[in-house]
Amino acid sequence: MDKLLKGIETLIEWFSMLKIIASPLLAGGLLGLFTFLYNPGLPGIIAFAVCALAGLLIGIWLVTRIKRKQNAVEFNARIHASPDINEAIKTSKDHPPST
8 A cells, every 4th residue: 555655646746747847848849839830841840849859958957956945746736826815715714794
């Protein structure tokens, strides 16, 4: 059972790292796609490849930088947290609206 939980934890960590890598890779891919659409042919293909590769390398650099300081899952949880919404929900539970 302990191996199963460790495997699931590792799988979630890998998905979190892929999520961090995906953002700059997507940005680089879109930039390369727009470059290719503006300049079709071999120069456009090369520009697309360079932009996508740059996005991938930036994503890998971000993951390694984040992994030095904290877990990738903790990073994603911190990024997607919304304390203002949590505070609003807590406040609304403390003071229900009067009817």
